[in-house]
Amino acid sequence: TGNEPQAAVSSPAPAATEGNDVPGEKVVIGFSAPAADHGWIAAIAKNAEATAKRYGDVEFRPVQPTNDVNQQISAVESLIAAKVNALVILPNDGQQLNQIARRASDAGIPVVNLDRVFPDKLSYRTWIGGDNYGMGVAAGHYIGAALKEKNVADPVIVEIQGIATLPLTQDRSKGFADALKTYGFRVTAQQDAQFTVETGTSVASNLLQAHKKIDALWNHDDDQGVGVLAAINEAGRNEFVMVGGAGSANAMREIQKPDSVLKATVTYSPSMASSAVKLARLIAQGKGMGDLVENQVPQSITLASETITRENVERYLPLGFES
């Protein structure tokens, strides 16, 4: 929804970190992420860049985003060769890029691993990312509770995943299934889309045909959710509860509407990219995190996955990303 004027970059106000925000030594931060072919990743890239720009002591060096692992490896290689002071990497696949991250670390360049995790702890200095499993759990709990409340027995629960081959998708689904199990429910049907609006529409419209009555639907990604909602409206269906994922501004506005099937979304905020750049700067400058006692930035930071509903949506709106 790029039609609205761009909301301010979603990152927490630098209140307590005042001390850390004073200019330090000049550092070059390299940044590599998958191709920004959908809203969430686009928000990641934008947040990272915008945050970097706010610091006079940071030279931001993004490389061509790509969905090809082979190319991302080369991109990171070129950053290593350019001897940047720190690297922020959101790999297409943590395992496939592990080797090159490891090479960076071995070359003395601290790597801030964003979101998709490298299997080898020697490959990165700090990991920051969302909680995919937790997302599934949050969505599962919301749906489980809602259905229990309505006293539905043997509910039809449909899940629309993102790209099926990503580990994060598998984590989300596992969390979702595990949480549902605690209510004695299970997923009736599961299909994967490609994180794009259009694939969301086609998968959803077919799924709606397969199940004439649905009780709950979890869609992993609010970007493709635009398409899923379009398909639901087109089919004129509203008998079920829908939960989204990631927390886009658009989804939040939808949640605000009383008649929308979208009742909630579980966050997976791209603000993590802003934090990652901040962390990279601190690490490169040898600083710690102001609020913490330690002198150094921690080794891993997992964002909580929060559940946004009509009750609390006002609070989250400013953080929502425009998909």
Place this chain on the structure above:
Amino acid sequence: MSELLVMRGIVKRFPGVRALSGVDFSVRAGEVHCLLGQNGAGKSTLIKILAGAHRPDEGTVTLGGEQVRMAGPPDAIRLGVATIYQELDLVDGLSVAENVFLGHEHATFGFTRRRAANRAAAALLARLGHPEISPAMEVGRLAPAGKQVVSMARALSHDARVIVMDEPSAALAHDEVRGLFRVIRELTAQGVAVVYISHRLEEIREIGDRVTVLKDGRTAAAGLPARDTPTGRIVSLMTGRKVEYVFPPRRVAAFGAEVLRVEDLTVPGVCSGVSFSVRAGEIVGLAGLVGSGRTEIAEAVYGARGSTGRVYVDGRPVRRGGVKRAVKLGMGLAPEERKAQALLLEESLARNITLGSLPRYSRLGWLDRRRERADAAGQIKALDIRPPDPDRPVRTLSGGNQQKAVLARWLINGRRLLLLDEPTRGVDVGARAELYAVIRGLTDAGIGVLLISSEVPEVLGLADRVLVIREGAVVHQADAADLDEHRVLDLVMAAQDGTPHKEEPGD
């Protein structure tokens, strides 16, 4: 009589070749003007300039007293010049009627009026003596002769002042040429000028009024009377030397052992129960009308077409395993449509020549390119292929030289048996005589030849023995010396009412 069309000082250069270097050519209304010349003399190039398909580098074209400049084929069509090209210029996926009217369709606001087009096409086809060709039929399903008829219908469909025909008879059978001539006479009677290109001198004698001879891209002689100029003079104008338009003498010695033996060959729907044999040193000719199934017989013998029956080369069976086995056993086929079936047009002459004998030049798959080139060059010289440049893409050679390249492919490779399907189609008089000598020379070396030709004199003159094919069956078999043209034509065209022709034993 005034000249309707005058071309003066026409020069056309292609990269590396000067196809025309100053041609003068003029045609009167109501005459049939024949254009003669060896392969590569520049006939097709000249008429393509007339048709607007090529732009001349120098020279002028005057039509009806006005100098014209043609930017493309539409200009020529508008000025009243219609052309039947040497290479069939039809679209296989369209119907006969659509091909006839391609570019000037019967249409209202862009919507085609198919009924009107079909009717008009049917009328044209009937005028050409082919009412049996349906205007709605897909052209791709027609035999070459049928396509030629459609090309002619297209030329007639334009209200033309000049109709150019580039070797229209090459794909036609004897009686079809007759139909063509009737139409040409009708046209000239209406004052249309016809430019007629052919390598068959008899045709020129019959239909032509005047003759212009091209040689090496220049006008060697213009406006000769077609009927009275002695053949020797025409040939020497074309070739620059004296060529005897005669067939080489037959061998008198006895033939060798049987090279090819065909028993009970049947191609479903085309031919059935065909049996014959070819002996070493013998030329066996297949005479028949277009569509009688001669090509299919040759292809079936060669293993390129599904069939039943038995084929032996030197007593060894050639069945299953297809063409590869046939080639291995020493057969070679020069197919009827050389561009579509024989040549790699973009590849060099040398590579085309050695295509059939790659195993000869390879050791463990590795090519001995020096020997390959040397052998190819040898054949180019032996057959006098012009220009004698082994690296020139075959596409840029004239038709006759392309045909020689196909022959060279098999000569290089020491064959036991050659199947030649219309080997002289589109080949000029001089080259033809050379080809005849080459073919005869092969048999002297002990090779057997199966010759298919639609020109009866050629079959009679070159073959030792003739098989007459009608509707896919051998209806007669005799020594060539015992047959004459009338007898053969009688045999090939005999009505289907249980004709009394008995099969006679060979020899």
Place this chain on the structure above:
Amino acid sequence: MTNHSIRRPGRPYTGAGLLGAVGRARHLGLVAALALLAVVGLVTVPETFATTSNLVTVLALAATIGVITVGMTFVIIGGGIDLSVGAVMALASVWATTLATQSYGPVVMVICAVLVGTGAGLLSGFLISYGRMVPFIATLAMLVAARGLAERMSDRRTQLLQPGNSALVDLSSGRVLGLPPIVFVFAAVVVAGWVVLNRTTFGRRTYAVGGNPEAAKLAGIDVRKHTMLLYGLSGLCCGIAAVIIMARTTTGSSTHGDLYELDAIAAVIIGGTLLTGGRGTIGGSILGLLIFTLITNLFILNGLNTSDQLIAKGLIIVIAVLLQRRSLRSRTQRDP
């Protein structure tokens, strides 16, 4: 004269009346494959498959690529190929949903999408016919550039339709005679495509340009202009497809139509159009497309997972084509 004597009897020329029958026979394999899929649907998911709403869903799904497939059929019959269709559709959808365009209302948006599509198509066509570029490369360049431009224009965001323009959404969610209007748009494009291809000089010349460009040129056809127009037509179809996708997803986005080129080309080729040009039918392409769409629909109705879907899809393609080949072979027997 005596010509009848030179034709072997028993081998009649296929006359006009028979052409239709041949046409039908030509698609026999495809129709068989489609019928087979329908039977599979009726057997495995009887209660959901044959419902009106499911058939509407299949048609609505087919509509977007379907419209593109019509344009692609023209291009391929004309001897070319258009890899840029998905990207051009995305660009058209993005351009039509910019705030500036949206402020003029739905009609202008539709016109904008169609113009952008046609313009992009004509540009590819220009590069191919006057710039003498290979179609594969020129349209690949257009693919890359159009996606890039779409990303730039949209700042990589999904552009939602403004509330005032919901008339556009009614194209998909409204019902006319029980069907969403986009299905009629799809049908109209198919019919128009068929008429143009079979009943106009433009269509017939397309066969000539693809089948034998040299002959077409000699017949006085402006092959270059015609080629350019073919790509323009394909672009026009992409523009219409953009309208459909906007109606269906309520958005314009640079990610729309990813890999549509492969699906459209595959549908055209399965439908019996030759990649070498000069032959093909709109009907075959649409049948090919419906097969693809139905396969996906059946898989999802049956709850198959995507990996298995992929394997099965590969097998089905092979089987459908082999079936078709068999039905073709029995008509025109060829040499081995």
Place this chain on the structure above:
Amino acid sequence: MTNHSIRRPGRPYTGAGLLGAVGRARHLGLVAALALLAVVGLVTVPETFATTSNLVTVLALAATIGVITVGMTFVIIGGGIDLSVGAVMALASVWATTLATQSYGPVVMVICAVLVGTGAGLLSGFLISYGRMVPFIATLAMLVAARGLAERMSDRRTQLLQPGNSALVDLSSGRVLGLPPIVFVFAAVVVAGWVVLNRTTFGRRTYAVGGNPEAAKLAGIDVRKHTMLLYGLSGLCCGIAAVIIMARTTTGSSTHGDLYELDAIAAVIIGGTLLTGGRGTIGGSILGLLIFTLITNLFILNGLNTSDQLIAKGLIIVIAVLLQRRSLRSRTQRDP
């Protein structure tokens, strides 16, 4: 022998020694484009572009698709097309990294990848030559099925190399004469491809089969078998590429090689090989590929934003091709 007598004087025999010169002339446009890119690199990012490590990066990146491009060149010269390359590479990488295979050590893994690739290629080839399927469709089916199978085998997970098999990783991270071994693998495949295409009967037949299959058949070449072998060769290259990608990423995955088919085909065509078959060179394909790789590299070094990159890439493709066309036209003038 007596060759000198029949040669036209002004036109020297293009023997082995001169082949290079002709090759250079033929690819003049490509070389110019490459040089232009190099100049752009030297001007915009002088301190990073011309470093050894950057050149190694470029070559290592080019290696995977490069190997595939060699196979693709054969297939396209032979008149076909192979859409399945990326998927077959992925399948080979997954198969070779299953735990069962990994337990036999790196040598078996390499053999496994190569065999799987070749097998898949031969299967496509079989469908095309003996099943008479259109190459586009047969290899599309193989693409879909191979990805599905790879997803199934790997359970959609990325399969890491076991520590015991790190010898494979050395192919990418080790250095021989200052270069990673995969660069030598790439070079070896290119040289082998060139030799086979230009110096063996197999290569000569490939041109014949692609240029005029009917003529090839009548000249005694087993066109079907040869066609099948061509796809087998392409599959073999995919197997080798799988080894390279395993070395580079330390993983096997069903997502490897996504859309490599487009890149490889584009490189081949930019390199001057005709999609209609019968003509083309390995050298051109590799130049085409290096251009693509260099463009990417320059973009990375310059930190351009993606959308602009896409637009620029589209323009560069057009310019490179037009450049090449110009250099070609000046050599062989055409009629209007």
